Amino acid sequence: MRIVIDILVAAGLVFALAGTKGILKMPDAFCRMQASTCITTLGTLGVILGGALYAFFVMGSVGTGVKVLVIGLLIITINPVGAHAIAKGAYKYGVRPDKDMEIDDYGRDFNE
Amino acid sequence: MPKTKLPAVLSTFCLCFGFWVLLTWKFTAQELIAGAAVSLAAALFASPFFIHENAFWLFNPARLGALFAYVFVFLGELVKANLDVARRCFAGCKDVNPGIVKVPVDLKSDYAEAMLANSITLTPGTITMDIAEQDGKTYYYVHWIDVSETDREKAGEIIKGRLENAVRRIWP
Numbered sequence: 001m002r003i004v005i006d007i008l009v010a011a012g013l014v015f016a017l018a019g020t021k022g023i024l025k026m027p028d029a030f031c032r033m034q035a036s037t038c039i040t041t042l043g044t045l046g047v048i049l050g051g052a053l054y055a056f057f058v059m060g061s062v063g064t065g066v067k068v069l070v071i072g073l074l075i076i077t078i079n080p081v082g083a084h085a086i087a088k089g090a091y092k093y094g095v096r097p098d099k100d101m102e103i104d105d106y107g108r109d110f111n112e
Numbered sequence: 113m114p115k116t117k118l119p120a121v122l123s124t125f126c127l128c129f130g131f132w133v134l135l136t137w138k139f140t141a142q143e144l145i146a147g148a149a150v151s152l153a154a155a156l157f158a159s160p161f162f163i164h165e166n167a168f169w170l171f172n173p174a175r176l177g178a179l180f181a182y183v184f185v186f187l188g189e190l191v192k193a194n195l196d197v198a199r200r201c202f203a204g205c206k207d208v209n210p211g212i213v214k215v216p217v218d219l220k221s222d223y224a225e226a227m228l229a230n231s232i233t234l235t236p237g238t239i240t241m242d243i244a245e246q247d248g249k250t251y252y253y254v255h256w257i258d259v260s261e262t263d264r265e266k267a268g269e270i271i272k273g274r275l276e277n278a279v280r281r282i283w284p
Contacts, residue, residue, distance in 0.1 A: 022200075
């Protein structure tokens with residue numbers, strides 16, 4: 001069981017590292033947001049699943065494990081609302097990538 | 113100000129009380145009664161904003177099963193997209209081709225639209241920026257990190273994948 005927990009936590013950390021590198025290196029604001037979803041989904045989910053299994057099987061405390069799972073559920077439900085609001089707000093404020101986008105239906109429909 | 117209705121209050125109460133039990137995880141009478149009182153107060157206040165249509169739509173074995181199946185479909189898509197974005201990040205972040213695509217969506221209920229939009233946002237590589245209605249049809253504006261298809265219909269197939277059909281089994 002310890003091996004499964006370690007693998008889950010390590011996988012979560014790998015995705016969090018990928019997301020962090022993306023946040024630092026991506027070319028524009030929207031792509032940086034895309035990279036950050038990597039952290040909030042599999043990054044935290046891996047660590048949370050690992051933590052919950054640790055609480056269930058190593059600590060033997062069901063209450064703690066359930067609380068950890070509830071944290072995961074709340075992150076999953078609340079995070080996209082914020083991401084969506086930030087992306088829309090950034091676009092309305094006038095944030096644009098340096099390089100032209102491949103296709104921009106949003107600008108086409110709302111800028112005229 | 114919407115009206116408070118009894119079925120809406122009851123279903124909101126069930127949700128609040130479920131969360132209370134999960135968070136405290138103590139089954140003594142004292143905890144449960146305090147939780148019921150708090151959940152009832154919260155349900156009375158919040159149900160008009162929370163429930164708009166049939167309040168007990170989800171309390172049905174077929175729909176709960178569909179919700180459970182949806183979780184696995186969603187996790188599959190999530191892992192696939194996560195691996196793709198992580199590979200782009202480790203490969204130096206030059207391999208991106210961003211764009212905003214207008215994607216047609218064929219769902220009727222508000223809950224279904226919100227759920228699909230949130231699932232798309234939660235998948236790395238795509239963020240739903242806005243929902244628009246034109247001529248009775250619904251469209252999402254999706255920021256996509258790698259535009260491999262500029263035709264709206266086909267792009268929609270790639271972005272939504274199997275998620276839309278799985279959502280349609282829960283809400284029409």
